[in-house]
Amino acid sequence: MLGDVLLGLWSARDRLLDAGLATSRSDPIGGLAESLTAAALWPSVSVQAAYGRARAVRTAFDESGEFGPAIGGREAQSRSSGVDLAVPWRSVIQRVPALTAFARQRQGERWAWDMTEGTAPRFGSEKPPTDRYAGLARIRVKARFAPFAPDEGSLEAVAYKDVDGETVPLNDLYVLVLFARADEEFRDLRDANFVWTAAVFTSDCLKSMARETSSGALRWREIHTWWGAGHRLPRGAYDATGLLRAVPIPGW
Numbered sequence: 001m002l003g004d005v006l007l008g009l010w011s012a013r014d015r016l017l018d019a020g021l022a023t024s025r026s027d028p029i030g031g032l033a034e035s036l037t038a039a040a041l042w043p044s045v046s047v048q049a050a051y052g053r054a055r056a057v058r059t060a061f062d063e064s065g066e067f068g069p070a071i072g073g074r075e076a077q078s079r080s081s082g083v084d085l086a087v088p089w090r091s092v093i094q095r096v097p098a099l100t101a102f103a104r105q106r107q108g109e110r111w112a113w114d115m116t117e118g119t120a121p122r123f124g125s126e127k128p129p130t131d132r133y134a135g136l137a138r139i140r141v142k143a144r145f146a147p148f149a150p151d152e153g154s155l156e157a158v159a160y161k162d163v164d165g166e167t168v169p170l171n172d173l174y175v176l177v178l179f180a181r182a183d184e185e186f187r188d189l190r191d192a193n194f195v196w197t198a199a200v201f202t203s204d205c206l207k208s209m210a211r212e213t214s215s216g217a218l219r220w221r222e223i224h225t226w227w228g229a230g231h232r233l234p235r236g237a238y239d240a241t242g243l244l245r246a247v248p249i250p251g252w
Contacts, residue, residue, distance in 0.1 A: 029143050029144070029145050029179060030141065030142075030143050032143070032179070033141050033142075033143030033175070033177040033179075033244075034051060034084050034085060034141045034143075035047050035048070035050070035051040036177070036193060036195070036244045036247050037084075037085060037139065037141050037175045037177070037244065038050040038051040038053070038054035038055075038085050038087070039051065039247045040095065040240065040243040040244050040246070040247050041054075041085075041087045041091060041092050041095050041096075041139075041243070042054055042087045042088065042091045042092075043091075047247060047248075047249055051085075053067075054085040054086060054087055054139075055084075055085065055086075056068070057069060057070055057086045057136060058070050058071055058080045058083050058085070058086045058138075059071055059076050059077060059080050067088055067135075067136065068086070068133075068136065069086075069133065069136075070083070070086035070133060070136035070137075070138055071083065071086075071138070072114065072133060073114070073117075079170065082140070082170050082171070083138045083139070083140065083170060083171055084139055084140050084141045085138075085139040085141065086136045086137065086138055086139065087136065087137050087139060088135055088136055088137070089103040089106075089107060089135055089136065089137050090135070092137050092173075095243060096200060096238050096240065096243075098238055099173075099200070099202075099238065102202050102204070102236070103137070106137070106172050107134045107135060108134075110133075110134045110172075111133070111134040113168045114168075117168070137172045137173055138170065138171045138172045138173070139171060139172065139173045139174070139175055140162070140170075140171040140173070140174050140175070141174075141175045141176075141177065142157060142158045142174065142175070142176050142177070143176075143177040143178070143179065144156070144157070144177075144178055144179070144220065145178075145179045145180065146178055146179070146180040146196060146220070147180075149180030149181060149182055149183065149184075149196055150180070150182055150183055150184040150185075150186060150196075152178065152196075152219075152220040152221050152224060153221075154219055154221065155178070155219060155220045155221075156217045156218075156219055156220075157176045157178070157217070157218045157219055157220050157222075157223055158174055158176055158201075158206065158217065158218050159216060159217045160206065160209070160210035160213070160215070160216055160217060160218065161216065162174075162206075163203055163206040163207050163210060164206075164207060164210035164211070166203075166207075169203040169204075169207075171203055172202070172203055173200055173201065173202060173203070174200070174201045174202075174203065174206060175198065175199075175200050175201075175240065176198065176199050176200075176201065176218075176223070177195060177197075177198045177244065178195075178196045178197045178198070178220050179194045179195060179196060180194060180196035181194065182196075183196050183197075184224070189245075192245035193244060193245055193247060193249060195241060195244045195245045196241075197220070197223065197224065197227075197241055198239075198240040198241045198243070198244045198245075199223060199233065199237055199238065199239055199240055199241075200237070200238045200240045201236060201237045201238075202236040202237075204236055205234060205235065205236025205237050206218070206236075208234075208236070209234065
């Protein structure tokens, strides 16, 4: 069971890799989070297929030729290392409708930014087809596992240096995922892919937060306070817990 996998790092490396749900032996939890995010935001025939497609269209077209690339220019390969997934905006807003306005804004910004810097792909026309390039959301995924949940301790969700100071954001969205065996209500998360909490943040939201704090990082303890009485997620942040919990993983 996945619960046993998450309890042991060494077994997690092997079992998640065998299942096609991890990108490397050094980061099995991160690989699982990326796979769940891809499947939640761009559903496919399987979790592995969704993950493979969302990775591929960062720098190339998918098999259908309909989507991609999300990153262009001569330095596309090197820049792609800072982007975990690329997902069509139209699919993202189907899953998270509240992102509609930001998606419209960012698509226009992305094309203008990269045309100015000379890093946009060449399509032989002034603007790319709808779902190619500017029609793709660039996503960074950050994940942690809370071994002592429902206590999240001081676990870091994302370092502000990852977004602060960028003139042109490399990523559009950040998906933050916290895995655990139980949540704050002591419910077993075995049937929820062991996702305790997941949230989507726009790059604009994180940059704004970075400017307003002296802290070097956003921590999970702070995020969880937003779910408390009288609190709410900041503008540009959205709860994605249900989306990732609902992704079916055959065999777990």
